[in-house]
Amino acid sequence: MMARSETDTPRRILLLPGDGIGPEVMREVRRVMDWFARRQGIAFELQEALVGGASYDRHGTPLTDATLEQALQADAVLFGAVGGPKYDDLAFDQKPERGLLRLRKELGLFANLRPAKVFDALIDSSSLKPDLVRGLDIMIVRELTGGIYFGEPRGIETLPGGERRGINTQVYTTTEIRRVAAVAFELARKRQHRVCSVEKANVMESGVLWREEVKALHEAEYSDVELSHMYADNCAMQLVREPKQFDVIVTDNLFGDLLSDCAAMLTGSLGMLPSASLGAPGSDGKRKALYEPVHGSAPDIAGKGLANPIAMLQSFGMMLRYSFDRDDAADQLDGAIGRVLAGGLRTADIMQDGMAKVSTSVMGESIVRELDKAAA
Ligand code: IPM
Ligand code: MG
Numbered sequence: 121m122m123a124r125s126e127t128d129t130p131r132r133i134l135l136l137p138g139d140g141i142g143p144e145v146m147r148e149v150r151r152v153m154d155w156f157a158r159r160q161g162i163a164f165e166l167q168e169a170l171v172g173g174a175s176y177d178r179h180g181t182p183l184t185d186a187t188l189e190q191a192l193q194a195d196a197v198l199f200g201a202v203g204g205p206k207y208d209d210l211a212f213d214q215k216p217e218r219g220l221l222r223l224r225k226e227l228g229l230f231a232n233l234r235p236a237k238v239f240d241a242l243i244d245s246s247s248l249k250p251d252l253v254r255g256l257d258i259m260i261v262r263e264l265t266g267g268i269y270f271g272e273p274r275g276i277e278t279l280p281g282g283e284r285r286g287i288n289t290q291v292y293t294t295t296e297i298r299r300v301a302a303v304a305f306e307l308a309r310k311r312q313h314r315v316c317s318v319e320k321a322n323v324m325e326s327g328v329l330w331r332e333e334v335k336a337l338h339e340a341e342y343s344d345v346e347l348s349h350m351y352a353d354n355c356a357m358q359l360v361r362e363p364k365q366f367d368v369i370v371t372d373n374l375f376g377d378l379l380s381d382c383a384a385m386l387t388g389s390l391g392m393l394p395s396a397s398l399g400a401p402g403s404d405g406k407r408k409a410l411y412e413p414v415h416g417s418a419p420d421i422a423g424k425g426l427a428n429p430i431a432m433l434q435s436f437g438m439m440l441r442y443s444f445d446r447d448d449a450a451d452q453l454d455g456a457i458g459r460v461l462a463g464g465l466r467t468a469d470i471m472q473d474g475m476a477k478v479s480t481s482v483m484g485e486s487i488v489r490e491l492d493k494a495a496a
Contacts, residue, residue, distance in 0.1 A: 130165035131444055134194040136187070138172040139216055140417025141427035141480075142200025148429035148484030149198065149436050155488050156440075156449055159495055167194070171223075172202025172216035172417075182219030188226055191410075196443040197223070198436060199412035204419040216417075224264050227408040229397035230296065231303040232262040232376065233438070234414055236363075236383035236393060241461035245388030245470045252363060253386055259311065259368045260383055261304040262376025264397055266296045267326075269373045292326045292372065297333040299400065304370035305342040314346045314367035318355045318375055330372065352379070359383055380414060389469040390415040391428030394435035396442050409443045411435040421468075425479035428467040430457055433487065456490035 133153075137146035156162045169175075169187040176182050182202070191197050202216035212218070223229075238246065238256040246253045271289030278284050301317065308315045317334040319327035331349055338347045350358065352375040358365060359382050371379060384393040393415070399408035413431030421427060433453065440450040460483070466475040467483050478486070 128161065128163050130163040132165045132167070132193070132195045133439075134187075134190050134197045135166055135168040136171040136191075136197060136199045137168070137174075138170075138200040138202040138219075138417065139174055139204050140201055140419045140422040141415075142172075142202070142417055144422070144425070144427050144480050145413065145429040145432035146198070146200045148480060148487075149432050151484050151488050152433055152436060152453065152491070155491055159492070160449060160452075162440075162444070162446065162449060171199070171219045173204050173207045175219060176207065176210070176214060176216065180214075182214060182216050183222050188223065191223055191227060192408075195406070195409075196439050197227075197410040198439065199223075199410055200432065201413065201415065201417035203417045204422075206419075220412075221269065223410060224397060225270065227397075227410060228265065228399040229408060229410055230263060230265045230400070231300050231398045232264040233303075233307070233396040233398065233442075234260040234262060234376070234380040234383070234393060235395075235438075236260065236380075236387050238387050239392070239458055239461050241458065242388040242392070242470060244472055246386055248360065248363070248386060256363055256386060257311075258363065258366045258383055258386075259307055260376060260380045261300060261307065261368060261370040262380060263292075263296065263300045263370075263372045264376075265373075266292055267373035290324060290326045290372075290374070292330060294329070294333055297330050298337050301334045301337050301370055302341075303398070304368050305338070305345050308345045308368045309342075312367040313344065314348070315342075316348045316350055316355070316366055316369050318350050318352050318369055318371035318379070320352050320375075321349070322351055326372075334370070355379060356382055359386065384414055389428060391431050391467065391469045392434075394431050394433075394438050396435070396438040398442065407443070409439070411439045411443075425481065426468045427480045428469045429480050429484050430467075433457065433484070452491060452494065453487075456487050456494060459490050459494075460486045 137143040236258045238253045243250045268290040271291040276286045319330040321327035321331045384390045397410045437450040437453045440446040464475045
């Protein structure tokens with residue numbers, strides 16, 4: 121076991137559990153963090169704050185400036201989920217989702233990594249045939265701070281005749297496209313050296329620019345990586361037809377939102393998909409980073425112990441890898457999750473015949489017990 125050394129300064133992590141099942145799955149990740157602190161001497165300094173609806177209820181805004189400041193100061197942010205029907209009628213800038221979008225924007229988290237990896241034990245939970253998903257390992261890189269999510273003009277206006285019009289704008293600059301494409305190429309170099317860039321250059325000028333810029337960057341700096349291009353609608357189809365053709369997919373904010381939900385289901389459940397959102401390296405070489413499960417707040421199952429904590433735990437695993445350079449610890453965690461699944465424990469979302477259905481906390485405890493066993 122590794123001893124805690126003087127040089128091991130605590131990693132400052134801001135925990136933002138949020139709404140719905142966010143707090144429940146965050147509780148399990150704390151258990152796991154606690155284990156790594158106790159048993160592996162990885163020192164964490166944890167702070168916790170409200171975000172989303174929970175923050176709105178207390179402060180009248182989904183993200184306070186104080187919490188944003190804490191996020192800016194942290195080495196990494198661990199985020200649960202936001203939103204719920206209770207907040208549906210709020211003005212746009214007060215909606216829980218704005219809290220998350222503002223964090224992404226203000227922290228400059230332009231690259232969203234969403235790995236879709238299938239655990240052997242869960243092959244039968246996928247809605248696709250086992251052969252199509254066995255060994256599946258895709259990395260979706262979604263642009264996260266541009267495109268139609270943030271483009272101006274936007275809004276709802278009333279036209280002279282009384283009719284109303286809703287407007288959003290899809291907009292990308294050279295820099296925005298190139299920096300996220302670079303992240304995809306770099307990742308591909310550590311994987312199978314293949315990038316598929318996805319847009320709709322057949323109907324959108326922003327898509328034409330996207331394709332041209334990705335191509336140009338590829339020729340200039342990444343010609344060792346194999347690059348292909350695909351229209352987004354075709355990509356959705358190919359993801360369910362033959363998902364293993366992909367290694368790294370790079371795409372814009374909106375297409376990435378859609379395609380990553382689709383890819384998540386290949387792995388059996390949205391409850392299995394983690395994500396990392398990274399900014400540009402600062403002068404100290406460190407990137408701002410936020411880690412969150414791809415699933416939402418799932419208000420329908422909140423508070424019932426039904427939520428699957430694995431996407432949240434794996435988001436912490438990605439934090440260990442990308443923010444703290446602790447692939448060893450992340451591998452330990454992945455291993456423990458895989459063995460617990462192989463042992464037959466399932467939360468409701470991935471339940472199968474003959475398996476044992478367990479609650480959120482029993483799943484978390486079992487993974488910690490498995491970590492313990494492997495470290496003994
Ligand atoms: C996601 C979510 C968010 C998004 C929502 C909660 C704002 O769907 O992270 O995929 O649309 O980006
Ligand atoms: Mg989404």
